[in-house]
Amino acid sequence: MPCTEQPVNSTWFSHTVPCRKAGRRPIPKTGWLLAMHISVVGVVLSGTGQAAAQAEPRSGLAAKIAYCKDCHGASAQGYRGYFPIPRLAGQQPEYLENQLHAFIERRRANSIMFSVAHVLNPAMVKELAAYFRGLKAKPVGGAPSGQIAAGRKIFENGVPEANVAACAACHGPNAVGNGQIPRLAGQLYPYVVKELTNWSKERGQIPSKPDPSMIMEPVAHSLTRPQVDAVAAYVSSLD
């Protein structure tokens, strides 16, 4: 069996053989017992390491993931295409699933995402969301750095005089989100600006089918444009 750096099966313990580097130092005879112990520990450790690593996606899923990454970036870190294309890496799976369903049901207006999402079956939606959750990527960066401090203040404290809630209450002190509430950390600066300034034109587009996007509506409306820019700059800088 050839050695494998990645498990070939989604169960971490099966079909994995730790790789040995060619030309390693010969082990002195007296050290064999110790070496065997180390080797056993090594196998166990490499097994746990692989458990933490991303499971190799299956073929249909692998193809779809590659397709998503065409626009969302090689590590799903987000990408500045003609439109700012959001980061998906580390995103909350429940949020991603909700958004894909929102595109499909046209509650969230985006003809490109409708086209790509409405062919996905519910199981694929779930698998994609779980996959992107597991990715880590450095923030793309590029926000005006002069606004980050002001943005942080808004994120942590809100703007009580303007009835703007603290972003941290729902998105978390590190902006990683929770369940249906999205991660904002590392999200593209122009994407966050665009979403906050267009909230009511893009989200919750079927009044008879209200969704959690309504929570953000008054918040998005109460922020001034400079405040939107500042808070977008702050979250985009978070790793």
Add this chain to the structure above:
Amino acid sequence: MKIVKTQLLVGVAVLTIALGMSCRIDAAVVSQQELQAKMAYCKTCHGIDGRGFRGFYPIPRLAGQQVKYIENQLHAFIEHRRTNNIMFNVAHVLTPEMLTALATNFHELNPEPLGGMGGVSTNPAGEGKKIFEEGIPSANVPPCATCHGAEAKGNEDFPRLAGQLNDYIFAKLKNWSSERGQVPGNPDNSAMMEPIAHGLTDAQIRAVAAYVSNLR
């Protein structure tokens, strides 16, 4: 001509006094528009109809809460007796009149409990009901019902627990001493709950939290 001038002066003076008075009255009364805007603001995090919401943290139900308790807590946030940076920021800009108006408005709301377990697994609710009604005499935990009422609706200083998020209750009871009564020179009635919170095991907290979270 002089008489006309005098009359004008008197008129202006009366008008000024009248305007001044009406301004003072306006300051003391909260306009409906301001109140509704602030209510909507609170509900951004505290959920539709104030039923509570699971944001990054479990955010408590305010609906049906005791007016006095809400007022006390807002003052506790403002005075840093209760630690919560987010609530300090939102609370310290409130006028006393607005604070009372908000507490009264939330008290009058009566939505269904939010429900859900919020990731807190529980023992059968029967155990929670027993703790709530009988306490745990062997651990010197009094029955919750003594102060919070048989239906967990609370009374003035004692908060309503009925319909409260179970994960919120769990977090509060676990963190009691690091969140409440944080200004030793200015003790408040949160001290009352301290030995009780410490006397309960995690499993007992889960059980009693699950029980009250489903009460209407």
